[in-house]
Structures are given as structure tokens and as C-alpha cells.
Amino acid sequence: MLRLYVAGAAPNSLRAVTNARAICEGQSAPGFELEIVDVLKHPRRALADGVLVTPTLLRVSPLPTLKIVGSLSDKDQVLLMLVAK
Amino acid sequence: MENQSLYPAVTKTLTGIQGFDEITHGGLPRGGTTLIMGGPGCGKTVFALQSLVSGLERTKEAGIFVGFEESTRQIMGNAATFGWDLNALAKKKLYFFDARLSPESVKAGDFDLIGMLSLLRAKAEAMNARRIVFDGIDVLLGLLDDPVAERREIYRIRDWLAETGLTGIITQKVGGIEIDQRYNFLQFMVDCVVILRHQVVDGSAFRSLRVMKYRGSPFMGDEFPIMLTKEGMQLTHRGPTELKYAVTDERVSSGIPRLDSMLRGGYHRGSFVLISGSPGTAKSTLSGLFVAAACRRGERTLYVSFDEGAAQIVRNLRSVGIRLAPFQKSGLLKMYSTRTRGPNIEDQFSNLRAQVRAHRPRCLVIDPLSALSTKVAHIASADAAQQFLDFLKVEGITVVNTSLMDGISSNEETATGISTIADTWIHVSYVVQDGERNRALTIVKSRGTGHSNQVRELTLSNKGVDLTDVYAAQGRVLMGVARWEWEQGERAERKRTQVSNELKHLHLQLAQAEAAARLKVIQTEIEAREAEIAVLLEATGSASRLVKTDRAALRKLRHADEEVGRGRGLGAPVKNGVGGH
Numbered sequence: 001m002l003r004l005y006v007a008g009a010a011p012n013s014l015r016a017v018t019n020a021r022a023i024c025e026g027q028s029a030p031g032f033e034l035e036i037v038d039v040l041k042h043p044r045r046a047l048a049d050g051v052l053v054t055p056t057l058l059r060v061s062p063l064p065t066l067k068i069v070g071s072l073s074d075k076d077q078v079l080l081m082l083v084a085k
Numbered sequence: 086m087e088n089q090s091l092y093p094a095v096t097k098t099l100t101g102i103q104g105f106d107e108i109t110h111g112g113l114p115r116g117g118t119t120l121i122m123g124g125p126g127c128g129k130t131v132f133a134l135q136s137l138v139s140g141l142e143r144t145k146e147a148g149i150f151v152g153f154e155e156s157t158r159q160i161m162g163n164a165a166t167f168g169w170d171l172n173a174l175a176k177k178k179l180y181f182f183d184a185r186l187s188p189e190s191v192k193a194g195d196f197d198l199i200g201m202l203s204l205l206r207a208k209a210e211a212m213n214a215r216r217i218v219f220d221g222i223d224v225l226l227g228l229l230d231d232p233v234a235e236r237r238e239i240y241r242i243r244d245w246l247a248e249t250g251l252t253g254i255i256t257q258k259v260g261g262i263e264i265d266q267r268y269n270f271l272q273f274m275v276d277c278v279v280i281l282r283h284q285v286v287d288g289s290a291f292r293s294l295r296v297m298k299y300r301g302s303p304f305m306g307d308e309f310p311i312m313l314t315k316e317g318m319q320l321t322h323r324g325p326t327e328l329k330y331a332v333t334d335e336r337v338s339s340g341i342p343r344l345d346s347m348l349r350g351g352y353h354r355g356s357f358v359l360i361s362g363s364p365g366t367a368k369s370t371l372s373g374l375f376v377a378a379a380c381r382r383g384e385r386t387l388y389v390s391f392d393e394g395a396a397q398i399v400r401n402l403r404s405v406g407i408r409l410a411p412f413q414k415s416g417l418l419k420m421y422s423t424r425t426r427g428p429n430i431e432d433q434f435s436n437l438r439a440q441v442r443a444h445r446p447r448c449l450v451i452d453p454l455s456a457l458s459t460k461v462a463h464i465a466s467a468d469a470a471q472q473f474l475d476f477l478k479v480e481g482i483t484v485v486n487t488s489l490m491d492g493i494s495s496n497e498e499t500a501t502g503i504s505t506i507a508d509t510w511i512h513v514s515y516v517v518q519d520g521e522r523n524r525a526l527t528i529v530k531s532r533g534t535g536h537s538n539q540v541r542e543l544t545l546s547n548k549g550v551d552l553t554d555v556y557a558a559q560g561r562v563l564m565g566v567a568r569w570e571w572e573q574g575e576r577a578e579r580k581r582t583q584v585s586n587e588l589k590h591l592h593l594q595l596a597q598a599e600a601a602a603r604l605k606v607i608q609t610e611i612e613a614r615e616a617e618i619a620v621l622l623e624a625t626g627s628a629s630r631l632v633k634t635d636r637a638a639l640r641k642l643r644h645a646d647e648e649v650g651r652g653r654g655l656g657a658p659v660k661n662g663v664g665g666h
Contacts, residue, residue, distance in 0.1 A: 006200075007203065012197050013199070013200075019194075039203065040199075043204045046200065047204065050187060051200070052186075052200070053196045053198065054199055055200075056196075065189065067187060068192075068193050069186065069191070069228075070192050070195055070196045071195045072193050073193065
């Protein structure tokens with residue numbers, strides 16, 4: 001379960017959305033669900049999760065929680081991190 | 086002719102940091118951005134936090150503290166040491182935003198602060214905050230690892246601040262040329278730049294603050310020493326710009342009557358006296374005499390000594406006949422010994438000030454003041470020293486300072502500035518002569534007093550201390566044994582002269598008597614001769630009378646005829662029938 005926090009239509013955030021989707025829909029990804037939360041619209045949710053910088057990708061499950069900050073430009077690297085224990 | 090300023094007047098908001106609001110003539114630029122730069126541990130966070138908290142007290146403006154480096158708990162813990170009750174404040178007017186990236190975060194790609202800023206804006210509007218601090222922003226932006234991106238984000242913050250109208254404070258760590266170059270642009274973007282420094286000189290910490298830039302406003306750009314006190318940060322109080330204190334003509338004794346007369350009465354009440362000289366030249370003794378004299382007058386006195394215990398000093402003074410123990414017992418005299426190493430100079434003077442306030446002395450000795458002068462290289466110390474001395478002047482305390490100086494001109498006295506401040510300066514030196522060391526005392530200067538410029542010899546014995554005249558003979562100054570010898574010689578010479586004079590007097594008297602006697606003799610002789618002459622005359626007179634008488638008788642006896650016969654030849658005819666022809 002992944003949660004991506006974005007800041008509206010900011011360039012980094014848009015890139016992150018694209019990249020995150022690509023990772024999730026890719027073959028090597030073991031069925032991650034992606035939820036996209038707009039910080040501008042739902043600030044409290046961001047605070048609750050301790051998210052400040054955008055974009056931030058939160059791996060809610062499997063534990064442990066992982067936060068990846070940034071536009072996720074290096075998709076392979078991100079994938080590696082997501083699947084690692 | 087109207088006077089128009091180039092810039093519109095900048096509205097300012099107070100920080101509540103003592104001294105800072107003064108040097109900036111009102112505090113930070115309202116609605117603008119201020120950058121606080123400094124190395125680690127310089128007090129950037131303290132400054133930022135204090136301006137929120139104290140500013141809150143003064144202006145009632147709510148504020149947000151965004152911490153990129155420390156946790157909220159850490160920050161509040163630090164604040165608690167300053168006595169700021171943040172818990173109470175946090176409820177209404179102060180919001181702490183923990184903006185640290187959690188350790189498990191990983192960076193993958195470019196990110197920005199858009200989300201955060203929108204969160205903050207929402208919060209600011211909700212609390213009606215007017216100020217915001219971004220503390221340690223370099224921590225976050227450093228992660229970007231891209232100077233272009235960093236710059237972009239900072240611009241973003243600045244624009245955001247302009248939009249929201251919040252007064253912003255950004256703190257940034259500097260250190261290392263690389264970092265400085267990276268963030269160099271920051272200075273040009275913001276409205277106000279404050280630089281904090283923390284140096285360690287000879288083991289003592291010196292903190293300072295400097296306003297480097299303040300757009301649209303005059304400011305005092307000097308580097309000011311700052312203190313972190315129990316209440317927070319403050320610029321070291323410079324004291325009143327106008328030095329007002331009463332001046333008096335009253336004199337206090339130096340402890341040596343001779344010295345008092347050389348100074349035409351003694352030290353001025355409330356003045357500063359400097360006694361300088363090489364080690365062993367009895368500076369402490371002179372201080373002790375001053376103290377003893379003050380105590381005898383019933384005046385409270387404080388003796389501050391550096392690196393020498395009070396008991397030792399009292400014992401040393403006793404050996405020259407100065408007894409301080411009874412005054413200590415009675416409470417008039419307080420001896421305070423401390424070390425020069427250890428606390429930094431501002432703390433030192435703070436302690437001294439506390440001592441003075443507690444004991445309320447009228448007379449004070451600092452022995453030696455030069456112990457602190459090694460620390461006075463830094464501007465902060467010179468300031469602290471100056472303030473302490475100003476404080477003493479205003480209190481009207483008469484102060485005797487001793488200073489270790491080999492010669493009259495030395496760097497030390499200019500470091501403390503005491504030689505220019507001192508109203509009276511006495512120098513004791515050693516004079517080596519004829520195989521002996523003697524102490525010479527001289528008054529280098531004494532303001533407001535005509536003073537003797539002569540050198541005197543300072544003698545110490547178990548009977549006490551004295552100043553004696555030196556002799557200038559044949560172009561040499563004589564002291565000690567040489568002086569004694571010379572004195573003896575002088576005395577003998579005087580005696581000889583006296584005796585010789587008396588003798589002469591006697592001789593003359595004799596001669597006079599003789600002459601008088603001779604005169605008498607001659608007079609007697611004269612009288613005698615006169616008498617002889619008289620006798621002679623008498624005899625001569627009678628003799629001629631006799632001759633006349635005889636001649637007449639004789640003629641008578643001879644016939645008168647002969648006389649007549651002869652006619653006129655014999656004289657006048659005898660007409661009278663005298664004689665019986």
C-alpha cells in the first residue's frame with residue numbers, strides 16, 4: 001500500500017505521480033496499491049503522517065514504514081527500495 | 086527645502102532582545118525576511134526563538150517556529166533553561182512545527198516545499214500569526230544536493246513570505262568555504278542579515294553579533310559582544326552613553342603620610358589609582374596600606390586579589406606592620422580571591438559587580454588588574470572592563486588597581502585602557518646601584534593635582550613602610566646604603582664646618598682683644614709723651630724767664646753808666662731807678 005502526497009499541480013509532484021504510477025503498473029512491482037493525496041486539499045492528513053515535503057511517497061504496508069522523498073525520477077532505485085525488507 | 090529619504094521608511098517589529106532593538110532602531114523588518122547566519126552553537130536558534138517569544142510579549146503577535154534541525158521537545162527544553170514557559174505560550178500564540186525529515190526517509194529525486202508552505206499558511210491564518218521562523222533550513226535543503234534547486238526553494242519561501250505578509254526569520258549554519266559559497270546568494274535576497282560568532286580565545290568564549298545588512302534602514306554595524314544569561318540573549322549592556330557622576334574635592338589617604346603630601350592631600354575620593362611596577366616592588370603593600378587607612382576611617386573596603394589567597398596576603402602585609410585581620414573580623418574589610426583562568430571575562434566582571442553590590446565598599450583594591458589584561462585582547466573584554474569601571478565611577482568608589490609592568494610604556498596598560506582612565510598613576514621600580522637593589526617610587530601622573538615629580542625611596546621594614554628622600558649628588562641618585570653613607574658624610578662635613586667657624590670666631594675675638602689692648606698701650610704712651618712735653622715746655626719757659634731776669638739783674642749789677650755811656654747801644658736807657666746803681 002503506497003500513499004503519494006503531492007502539492008497540487010507542482011512540477012515535482014506531477015512527475016512523482018507519473019513515476020509512481022509507472023512503478024506500480026510495471027511488471028516487477030508486486031501489486032502495490034497507490035493512493036494519491038493532495039496536501040493542499042488535505043493538509044491534516046499530511047500532518048498526521050508526518051509529511052512535510054512534497055512529493056513524498058509513503059509505503060504504508062508492508063511494514064516497516066518507508067518514506068521516499070522526491071519526484072521518484074530513478075524508478076529502478078525506488079522499486080528496489082520498495083521491495084526491500 | 087524638503088528632505089526626502091531614498092527609501093520609504095521600513096516598518097519594524099521588536100524582537101525583545103535587549104540591545105538588538107536599539108542597534109537596529111526598532112527591531113526586524115516587518116513583513117520582510119531576516120537571515121541569521123552563524124556557525125554551530127552560535128545562538129542562532131536562541132536568537133530566533135527569543136525574538137518570537139519576547140516579541141510575543143511586547144507586541145502580542147503570534148508566531149510559528151519551523152524546526153528543521155531540532156525536535157520540538159529539544160527546542161522547548163533549551164528554551165526552558167532561559168526561563169521561558171513555552172508550554173503555556175504554545176497553547177495560544179506559539180506553534181512548533183517539527184519539520185525534520187525522519188531518519189527513515191530516503192531521497193529519490195527532486196522535491197519542494199510547496200506542500201509545507203501551504204500547510205503553514207493555513208496554520209498561520211488560523212492562529213493569526215505574524216511571525217515565522219525557519220530554523221536550520223540548510224539541513225533540509227542540503228538534501229536537495231543541488232544548488233539550483235536550493236536557490237529555487239529559498240526564493241519560494243521569500244515570495245511566500247511576501248505574499249502572506251509574515252515577518253520571517255531564517256537561520257542558516259555557515260562554516261566551511263563550500264557551504265558559504267553555496268549560500269552566498271541568500272544574503273542578497275533577504276532584507277536583513279545578522280551574523281553571530283562564537284570564538285574561543287585563550288580558553289575563554291566570546292560571543293558576538295553583527296548586523297551586516299539592513300535594507301532601507303540605518304543600523305549600527307559594529308560587532309557587539311553578546312551574553313547568554315539566565316533570561317536569554319542580550320547585547321552586552323554598554324552602559325550610559327553619558328557618564329554622569331559627582332566629582333568631589335575630598336581626599337583619601339594613600340596610607341603613607343609622605344605620599345599624601347606629595348599628592349597634596351592624598352588620592353581624590355572616587356578616583357582610580359594605578360600602581361604599576363615589576364614583581365616584588367611592593368604594589369600589594371601599597372594596596373594594603375590604602376586598605377588599612379580606609380578601614381581606620383571606618384570605611385567598608387573590598388580587596389580583590391587574583392591568584393593569591395587572602396590569608397597569604399594578610400600574612401605578608403603583617404610582616405611589614407600592616408594588620409588587616411581585625412578589620413576582617415569587624416566586617417569592614419572583605420577579601421575576595423579568585424582565579425584568572427576559568428570563567429570568561431564577562432562572567433568575571435559580573436562576579437566582581439555582584440561582590441561590590443553585596444559588600445557596598447567605599448574603597449576597592451584590584452590586585453592585580455593586569456591579571457585580566459591577558460584576556461582583554463578581544464573587544465568584548467575591553468567593553469566589559471570599561472563598563473565595570475564606569476559602574477565603579479558612578480558609585481563613587483575609590484579604586485586602587487595594581488598592574489604588573491616593567492616599564493612605563495607597555496602594551497598591557499593600553500589593553501585595559503586603565504592608564505588613560507587612571508587619575509593617579511604611581512610607578513615603583515628597582516634601582517640597582519653599588520651592588521644593591523632599592524625601590525624607587527615616582528608619581529607618573531596625578532590629574533587635578535600638582536604633584537611632586539621627585540623620585541622617593543620606598544623602604545619596607547617590620548616597623549612599616551616609609552618614603553625617604555633620595556639625594557641627587559654629582560648627577561647620581563643615591564639610595565639605600567649609598568644614601569646613608571652620603572648622609573653620614575654630609576653630617577660630618579657640617580660638623581667640621583661648624584667647628585671651623587667657631588674657631589675662626591675665637592681667633593678674631595682674640596685679635597680684636599689684642600688690638601684693643603695695643604690701642605690702650607699706645608694711648609698711654611701718648612699721654613706720657615704729652616706730659617713730658619708739658620714739663621719740657623714748662624722748663625723752657627722758666628728758663629727763658631730766668632734768662633731775662635738774670636740779664637736784667639746782671640745789668641743792674643753792672644754800672645748803669647756803662648749803659649748810659651754806651652748810649653743807645655745797650656738798649657733803652659734805664660729810666661726808672663730800678664736797681665740800685
